[in-house]
Amino acid sequence: MPSLWSGSTRTAAGAALSAIAAFSLVAGVAGTAQAVSTAGDNAAKLTPKRVGSAPRIPAGAVRTGSAAADTTLHLAVNLKPRDPAALSAFVAQVSDPKSANYHRYLATGQFASTFGPTKSTVDSVTKALRAAGLKPGALSKDGLSIPVTASVATASHALGTGFATVKLTDGTESYLNTSAPALPSGAAAEVSGITGLNNLSVMKSHHTKPVLAGKAAGTGVGSRALSAHASGPTPSCSAATSMLKDRGLVDTRDYYSPPALAAAYGLPHTTTAGAGSTVAVFELEDVFESAISDWKSCLGISSAWSTVTVDGGHTVTAVPGPDATVGNEAALDIEDVMALAPGASVIDYEGPDADLATEQNVLDIYQKMVDDNKAQVLSISWGVCDLDADPAQLAAENTIFAQAAAQGQTVVSASGDAGSTDCSGDGSSNGANLSVDDPASQPYVTGVGGTWMNGSGSTLKQATWNYGSSLGGAGGGGVSNVWNSGNGPLLYQTGFTGSGYSNTCAAASGQVCRQVPDVSALADPSVGYVVTIGDGYWGTIGGTSAAAPTWAAMIALAATTADCKANGRVGQLNPIVYNAARSSYGTSFTDITTGNNDWTPSGYRGGKYASTSGYDMATGLGTPKYAGLVGQLCGTKASSAGGSFFPITPVRVFDTRAAYHVGSYTTPIPANTTYTATVTGNAAGDNVPSTGVTAVALSVTAINPSTSSYVSVSGNGIGHGAATLTFVKGQIVPNAVVVPVKNGKVDFYNRFGTVDVAAVITGYYSSTGTGGSGFTPIPAAHMLDTRSGVGEPGGTAAKLGAGSTVTIKATDTPGIPAGVTALALNVTAINGTIGSYLGIYPSNAGQAAATSVSFSAKQILANTVIVPVDSDGNITISNHAGIVDATADVTGYYSAATGASFNALAPTHLVDTRGGTGGFKALGAGKTMAVPVTGIGGVPGNATAVVLNVTVVGPTATGYVSIFPHGPIPAATTGIDFSAKQTISNMVVVSVTAGQVDFYNRFGTTNVAADVLGYYAP
Template sequence: MTIRVNAVRSGRIGKVALIAATTAAALLATTTAATAASAGAGGTAGTGAASASTTPKRVGTAARIPDGAVRTGAPAGSTAVTLSVGLEPRDPAALKSFVAAVSTKGNAQYHHYLAKGQFADTFGPTADTVAKVTAALKAEGLNPGRVSADGLSIPVSTTLSAAGKAFGTGFASYRLKDGSTGYANSAAPELAGNIAGYVSGIAGMDTLIRINARHSTPRTAASAASATSAARASTGSSAVRAQAGTTGPQLCTSAKSALSSIGSDGGGYYSAGNLATSYGMEHTSTSGSGITVGVMELEAFSSSDVAAYQSCYGTGAAVSTVKVDGGSKVAPDPDQNIGTESLLDIEDIVGLAPGASVIDYEGVDATVLNAKGVAVSNPNLSDADVEHVYRTMVTDDRAQVLSSSWGSCELDTSGALISAENYYFEEAAAQGQTVLVASGDDGASGCAQDTDSTNQYTASTDDPASQPFVTAVGGTDLIGNPASTRSTWNSEGGASGGGTSAVWSLPNGTALDYQSGFTGSGFSSTACKPHTGYTCRQVPDVSALADPDNGYALYFGGGWGTIGGTSGAAPTWAALTAIADAQTTCKANGPLGFVNPALYSAARTAYAADFSDITLGNNNIGHGGYSAATAAGYDLATGLGEPKAGALTTSLCAALAAPATGAGTYHAVTPTRLLDTRKSAIVPAYGMTGVQIEGNAGIPASGVTSVVLNVTVTGTTSSGYLTAWGDGTTRPKTSNLNWVKGQTIANLVTVPVSGDGGVDFYTTGPTQVIADVQGYYTDDTSGLTLTTESPTRILDTRSAKGVSTRTAITNSTVSLAVDGANGIPSDAKAVVLNLTAVGTGGSGYLAAYAEGGSVPTVSNVDWSAAGTVIAGLAVVPVGADGRVSIKVVGSSHVLADVFGYYTADAGGSSFTVAGPSRLLASTAVAAGQHVALQVTGRVGIPSGIKAVVLNVTVLGSTAGGYLTAWADGATRPLASNLNWSNANPIPNQVIVPVGSDGKVDLYVSSKANVIADVFGYYM
């Protein structure tokens, strides 16, 4: 499985090139089923790659049966089981592109995360997809529950008998080498072909999963029992006395006394204060204030132990619990090592970042007690139980930082769980959540603890540490107070997990190729069998203390002790991230989010200042491994190394201080035709054509951020749609024009211009494409800024408004005064008009231009039949006399509604690209009703914007009508944006003011389906 960003790239040669339909189809065939989703009429993109056939298809694989497992029969068919049917996002490529944008310094969308609860509307599967999958499950006799908040999972509570019948598989019971038991499906789940492409996997089909906490066996201090009461009572000066290098809470005297049998601070264990000093972390009683850290757990924990730990340190961090699927059923038992992992995660975080809050996401127990009272793997734990915890942490979206110290060998982890985790971690990145994961405690042999695995001693990494959208944290050994010696952790049979993923790869040369230039010695370029242009993911990314011989001071079971493992390293980095998020320069611009691109960027520019390079040791536990001493910088044992937290935090937060916003000013040009395929060849169905923007028709050769084009399709021989986007970037799953057979139709489009200065067009039906430039944006103050107005009609030839007669205009020109109309000032350089042709007498077009200027040979609104009602947005330069001219070729009444104007005044609004992204999937709106569309907080659009640029499409209306867009909370204006006379799809770009609540309203006069795609906004 790979991360794909550019599924189809332009093949443009010079100014224009065409790619045949067969070539485009071949390119699409190289993508995964998820990315091969297509957009139908109206641009209903990303509804999955499901086949029209109902012929059953297998999804995923049969369960992996551990080596040495003995089949003991079949589980009872009445056994209750909870399945999780994972769904593909509506457009996986667009999701990855968005994550790359919000995670890449310099991108216009950098750190403009999705608002809470917006993922489903933006990237989740469409309501139609959910309905189809739900209906198919019901048809198989199942009772699916409500889809998850993000739209990525449908729960199904059923029995093994019903599940086997519905998914075409049997189940068998097994006894494993360690005596534990479980069951598994004998074949991959089977689904009808017409929904299989919508489903990413089905979790919960087997209970042979073995997920382990990545910590060592805790060591109890000899004097722990006598220290118990003292620790609980120890507050005041001994609890908060600071040592050199930190002013934060310190380990109390009674705890030091209890731990003296193990060693000293820095010579047997590390206290929070010493660790903070050793890493240069800010450490005060309020460090991390205002930030929430979520920890993933599969067990309960002792709240009294946490209270005693905080009492010793004199801290009062809020710690709460969210029980997932009912949470744990087993009481914490330190003698059985149950509850220890949770305590390590929580106590490490509250000791290092006492100002932060912690949420313990408590899932179903990974370990239970058998009839003899001995701890064994839970025979009823399934991959669905694990998935539910991650899903809850992400969809809850209460914690800015997420930490997990649980993992399983990547080679032995179910495909359904790996796929589900990937989408949840992408969702976290889109929302601005940082995910830290322990890289594992088995060195380069990630399956070493799986004694019944055929992969036990195979070179392997851990899941989810190898996931591409998490930060994997390896382990080191420290000595000193503060630390003066650093090396790779490798002791007591454990070592820092690291190596090359067998599953994941990163796309070379893209924003998600964050490991480019960092290749650890021993890296295998074929471990994951990457496609051309991809490189296998390397683990870990960074490291921190993990050696149990010099580990973390922990309060558990009513006393003090020590513990190690990468389970301690991950929450250490979680605390560091929380402290960074709380910094003023970070906090003002949102959390760090998916931090890998920023980490590797910091390493490229200031490695020695931001990281401590680990050059001692290796992670070979006897079956091969990787050395940290082979070269400076990155290695497959400790990643980039340990943090120099002060400098690193400055680097990460400085990346937010002045990001390139992409905000730009507008430059109007004389409308000029840049592309007309009628002079070359028709664009075939599923074909592409492109045009050079920069350096063409007087447009600058560089510095153009977006271009405004009037795009026309004509000569259509079947229905279809057109998408415009910047060459060299991912084609969005949105549409700019939609048409039916024989229709000629135009629309204004605002298109981001990529690094090579070109724009591409993709069509799903054979058509000729015409593109006329109206203007462009640059990322400076040299152009014009926009002032928006409440839409107002200033011309209507039907009622002699703006003209002296009520007759239709036939092959003539209307002179329209805009200076002073609706408050437009005399210094306006261009005006935003929505032009509508009504009562047409046959084919024709409208062309608007500055009065007194040259008459353009291009058009703004086109029609091909009598009786047409059609509208088009136009940005029209204003003549010296304060007027614009509207040329009518053919016969038509003409309406003009003003939406704003451009001036050279720096106080106006500048334009920022956003998307293109779908904000409103096809939604039925009743006649005379409106839909309130949330704009801000989605796809990186910030609050406080003045106006938004939308492409709105109406289709499926049974009667003629019109659509009006306006700011939510304001009075609906007596103007229109779209007009239609039949059920044919009608698109139009709108520039509409946004209400104080971040919403715009879309009203339809007759029942219709409405689609809205965003292209940018004005601040």
């Protein structure tokens, strides 16, 4: 398998990667609510801070001087995602068949607006680069990279680093930065690394040299005559058969033909297998085009293939022959996919030649493959030892592969051909150290190891590939030195620990570290793959470079099955294969239990790592049994996290305050901590069933936070995402949320400081229960306003005193028919004289002790509630203490006879005027913005209404924002009421018109952020 680079070294990788910080609404909250911007703060933001680390001089290299000042550098300033935690949670959900978001992938081009850095972040970093004397280029499509071209002299001055030249052991002259680059600390905090500061990359190929390459008499493919026993496309032209026959080579003993390999793994094998799917291959070399033509002609297939050049593509042309050093890898990758999935299309993404390609070229190819999003499967047969890799490169790759997973692209990569010591032969000081290969060890990538195989059918034998002779090599595997459960989504490997698991990552962090490979396939060249390298030359070849496209072809075949056509792309493969191992190991995999991958150029050593029963770090889970595995590759979508709504009398199900506690906790939620609450069965007073509940409607209140922060509410164990409540120190802030339920529980996550949280359940959704209600949205209408007398007896304005109530009849409001079961209300408490709460409940239920809107003295606070009506269609609003004004706007109703069912989604950023999400700026007085909602975060085109979590940040004046169906501005109804400088969130249920909803600001100027939580559809 080719090596991306050797000689560049990893230093402080853990520190560099763990520096990735999460975006949240808090940044805007703290800045606006406190309105503090001191000279000291500004000075701190401008203080230089190093980003990442400098590369070490490779072993044996000699420093020869300073780099020429006029040397041109092509750099990339790589930015962190806006919200890494939300991105990780989203990928987990789209990969989980039990999630309502299963296979609701991002569309092409959607990643930047959903998870890319905010516009303010990009502007801030761009400004810092210009101030340093650099000329940043246009932001990349994914929003994560700012290109910069500069001379060594300019970069040295701007980034505070020197540049030296070194001569490597092979005589190559290279340059490198002598210290980590520096940026103003404010900008540095948003940057994951700067790539392109050195050209230490010495690209190596780790696939094996073609064995017994021959040339038939004459050239070309000659005549073709398929064998009568062939089960699918096989090389049967004279050029191939004469080479194999003349050397006494026997199928399944000395090589595996395409039909024999397909049969070994149970793959369907016809000339059109895989039709409709696309595989992309990553290459750093030219491919001899006549080789691909010869291959197709000899196999009798018509596979489509094309080339996309990146950063100029190759400069060295492939020349065929038994001693060819260019073109073998590309030929192997393309021919392997064509042989096993002849109907699939293949796209060759070709970058600069391996010995010239920089780490930035590598990133550019990965990014192009993902941004194009034309292929369901990406196959990579090149890599670098993780101990020698640049941490900035690894961090940037990780985000690119997370984007691929979010879009439903499967990424497979060869695990390396140097066994448990992946740096062997790279010329670095890490050659003898235990190490694994990147990108196979990336958390979002499936690492494919190598096996030996012989025989067929009942005589088929398999073992770990470890040759240790002139055909030297062994399947790569071991424990990552970089990725652990603290900085990578590795839950899929829970419970799978290979024998010999131990390394500095685990010892230093106390975390679970990434293990590779995940799976394996044939790699041993002694029983290798048949290939043509052009001009009549044929031979056999091996290496994990062949194993990776074998798995890619298998995924391409699965993509054409009925399950995948119905449920969407396979997507991230790792969660699937590990779940398959948990549920049906014997029918999904062949367990490899013979051999080990302990290898150095001199041969075997002591047995690291041994192939054992179950998972091991020599062959992973083993080789595929397609018939048993294919049913799990696309699976069946989980029933929607929603369905019909069942309103209940409000019940407090969670409260962390010691004096009022409900649940297991009696202390505030600490920073970066999750508390869990049971919301079904007895925990909800038997009002909510123990089974069948897909989502619940909660009114959640944050109480007396110690600092500015946010609380995220999500289904149990699926990871926290967007903020549900955003607040500053000392506030009491309520908000409603409709949240998917998992394991009968929901999670409450606090980002900073400490905060008490209380939650009241007002109803639940079920796709299995009977007697539930559908939802019908209506234009927002005033039901109550104590300031003007709307909804009050006699129409007389009167505040709500302590213990006082007001009763409202639902059908008195135009648009609300008889027979409704519940209402969606936006309720606002205005200028209470003391801290108190409003209760909203069906009139026949008695005054509620559960809080629907909690507030402090003189606050203006809004909350959306879903409240049942009594048999006469009445609801009651009560005030607990003091005196307060209240308003209530109805946005829709629930009815057993009519309405749409609810579908919960993972929170997805829709708009944020502070950072440019959606392309909008702060709303001025009397201004409206129309925001598209369908097609975003899984909202379909037939959605009748959406559920939004809306936050107002830093308004310059007391006022309100209305949220309404796209069209004319309605009469004065409010989505969120607020005071000047207040930060406040509220859940809003709003109708969708023309795929959009509108936001209108009445007074002053304010920033608005909104996340979509779910939708209603017929």
